[in-house]
Amino acid sequence: MPPLVDTLPADWVYICEGGATIVLSYHGPSNPFFDGTVLRLRKRALDDTDTDTVHDSEQEDPIIEFQEKCLERLISPTHLPRMKRVLVGADSEKWLQALAVQCEPLRPLERRQKDEIDRKRLKAVLATDLVGGEGITVEIKARCRACFYSSPKWGFLPSPIYLSNATRPIKTQTCRFCMHSHLKALSSSYCPLDLFSGDESRTKKALNSLWDAWADRHGTVNNFRVFVNGKNISPTEQQCIVGLLSDIADPKEAVISALLPVLLDAPVLHTISRLQRTLDALDIEGLARLCGLAPIGTQPTIAEWTDFLDAYLASPTTPPPADATHLRYHVLAYLLSATFKDCSVLVRVPNGTATVIDLDPKSVDRLRKWEQLDREIVTAYAAVPNRKICVDS
Ligand SMILES: [Zn+2]
Incomplete structure (x- = not known):
């Protein structure tokens, strides 16, 4: 699995966000690893004063393990997105910073006032793109x-x-x-x-x-x-x-x-x-x-x-x-x-x-x-x- 820095920040288009993550879909040149995927990036609160800690622990984004060991026991995997972990790669902070700048104008105001993409992360999650491609998703x-x-x-x-x-x-x-x-x-x-x-x-x-x-x-x-x-x-x-x-x-x-x-x-x-x-x-x-x-x-x-x-x-x-x-x-x-x-x-x-x-x-x-x-x-x-x-x- 190649690192994210092999793609350009401009290859990723902001879709939406939840309380903890921002979701972007891949629109770059055809790539067998990234075609048809979305990227989930963790956010950090603006009032979080700890700006120096680099997060490298698997526990920092527990969603994959949580899904495999817990959620799949409650909901059939056919109704869950497929997910895998991906490294951001060399110069990760610079790459994430460029992506954050590009997303900022597209984010809802109430979210922008609260949090931003966490640029200290070394890993992110790639998941099936459930809204992209032809068709209608609600x-x-x-x-x-x-x-x-x-x-x-x-x-x-x-x-x-x-x-x-x-x-x-x-x-x-x-x-x-x-x-x-x-x-x-x-x-x-x-x-x-x-x-x-x-x-x-x-x-x-x-x-x-x-x-x-x-x-x-x-x-x-x-x-x-x-x-x-x-x-x-x-x-x-x-x-x-x-x-x-x-x-x-x-x-x-x-x-x-x-x-x-x-x-x-x-x-x-x-x-x-x-x-x-x-x-x-x-x-x-x-x-x-x-x-x-x-x-x-x-x-x-x-x-x-x-x-x-x-x-x-x-x-x-x-x-x-x-x-x-x-x-x-x-x-x-x-x-x-x-x-x-x-x-x-x-x-x-x-x-x-x-x-x-x-x-x-x-x-x-x-x-x-x-x-x-x-x-x-x-x-x-x-x-x-x-x-x-x-x-x-
Ligand atoms: Zn009611």
């Missing part, structure tokens, strides 16, 4: 935070002891996504529980709402993106879709009727929803009560993740008791549920594939922040007079 952010505690379908036992009297009536009626959207004044009829329902008309309703929000907000929503022949299009460019998928003259209709059978047939949405629920058995409220003021512990190692998955997979719907002895189990379960709440699904049509991406392990340090955010959202939403009623599947 990216849907999962964000299905089902806060329902009595869903018999999932065998997810209601645990009133984990919710306070104040939050129970709210959290069991309105899903977390809808509470948060309301408070951010993002009026949309989209509810992730419709998307994850497995029901054709509700899934269609969710896709319609996602499309409308994307069109109304000029493509600035972060839970829906449309790529046509590798290009992230804006709603004003949607006419280019017509004729690519079917003879349907309306682009929205053409895309949704192509996506719908893929989403209903592929097990990915069902799997993500099941993992989110069964891994988040206590809710952050219950977990916070269990942790109390005790330190939450260190970032799990791969060995710890493996042991956790052995226990979880032996009995996914019956978690161990919420007591101090099993605190670590519940911390790891919650962290993993957060990974599945934050992932995206890429649906490619007309070839009909669905791939789950953005499955990075979450930092244990964020648990306290999530608990605080959860409290703020539920407290603020409690004051809303006409609360939305979300329907669980």
Whole structure:
């Protein structure tokens, strides 16, 4: 595998970014190693004062090992991107600096204010390019935070002891996504529980709402993106879709009727929803009560993740008791549920594939922040007079 410095920074085109990485696709001269791939580069926070450390440890980008040893036990590898590690090569900092300068104007403002490409990295990750080439790819952010505690379908036992009297009536009626959207004044009829329902008309309703929000907000929503022949299009460019998928003259209709059978047939949405629920058995409220003021512990190692998955997979719907002895189990379960709440699904049509991406392990340090955010959202939403009623599947 040749190093990245064998290519020019200009051969890589910015596509998008998540919390931890930036993704670029290869558009350089034909190269058997890089054709059809995307590059995932780690970012660093602008307020990170440690600018001297050179990161060379495999642990610095644990995604490949995490995928091979953990994620593939939960999601079929056919629905995961193929990934491999690549060296940046000689003069890596200079090469990454040139790439960072080139990407900067294309990055969303709110990201630019927070972080940048980490130029000290010696390695990066190459993955299958799931949006490039001919065809249409739609990216849907999962964000299905089902806060329902009595869903018999999932065998997810209601645990009133984990919710306070104040939050129970709210959290069991309105899903977390809808509470948060309301408070951010993002009026949309989209509810992730419709998307994850497995029901054709509700899934269609969710896709319609996602499309409308994307069109109304000029493509600035972060839970829906449309790529046509590798290009992230804006709603004003949607006419280019017509004729690519079917003879349907309306682009929205053409895309949704192509996506719908893929989403209903592929097990990915069902799997993500099941993992989110069964891994988040206590809710952050219950977990916070269990942790109390005790330190939450260190970032799990791969060995710890493996042991956790052995226990979880032996009995996914019956978690161990919420007591101090099993605190670590519940911390790891919650962290993993957060990974599945934050992932995206890429649906490619007309070839009909669905791939789950953005499955990075979450930092244990964020648990306290999530608990605080959860409290703020539920407290603020409690004051809303006409609360939305979300329907669980
Ligand atoms: Zn909802």
